[in-house]
Amino acid sequence: MNTRKTEKTTNSRLFNKGILPVAVATAMFGAGVASAADFYLTNSATIDNQTGGNATTNYIVNANSTLTTNGTMSVYYGTIDGTSGTDAGGTVTIGGNLTIHGNIGATNATSNFTISEWNSLTLASNVSTFNSDNMTLSDNTVLNFGNVTSGYNRGSSETLTFASNITMGSNSTINVGNGTTLNGNIYGTTQVH
Secondary structure, three states, X not given: OOOOOOOOOOOHHHHHOOHXXXXXXXXXXXXXXXXXXXXXEOOOEEEOOOOOOOOOOEEEEOOOOEEEEOOOOOEEOOXXXXXXXXXXXXXXXXXXXEEEOOOEOOOOOEEEEEEOOOOEEEEOOOOOEEEEEEEEEOOOOEEEOOOHHHOOOOOOOOOEXXXXXXXXXXXXXXXXXXXXXXXXXXXXXXXXX
16 A cells, blocks of 8 residues: 655745735735735824835824824825724825825725815825815915926826815815816805904
8 A cells, every 4th residue: 555645835935924914815805905014093193204214104094093294294105095994084184295196095085184274285196096085275275186397287197086075275276187087076164254
């Protein structure tokens, strides 16, 4: 009688580098699952360009938290998402003149996105999704849906879908060109005299 011993080995490289858990989570739940590169924000925080990695970190903002950028942050390359379920949303406040190169709310919408007074936000041509329950433009602010040098127009491969209601403060401006789809209502603030 011929007996053969069969051994099965597991490629430990998958376990050691954390690849397998991410692959399994992606297969089970889709690509919207947080990866090791995401930072889950449970307490409010202010980010700037002075702290290493902030300009490229992907943030997931809890409903009870606010992510704020200060005046030293002029460019942001990461993505920002809210959370799903009972803690859905998350608030983002722009505290300087900022250009964003990553999608906002592509997986889960943020609850409110605010541009603070006297500041501007530019959604670069590589941003294809902006999804927030509300966008608030404080007084004297600017929201650009593209680069000023292109007349705020986007190429056919650079389209943007902006899904949010917009509340505009006094003397606020929205610059929009071709290639941008706005889904939501635009309101002015009520001033009491």
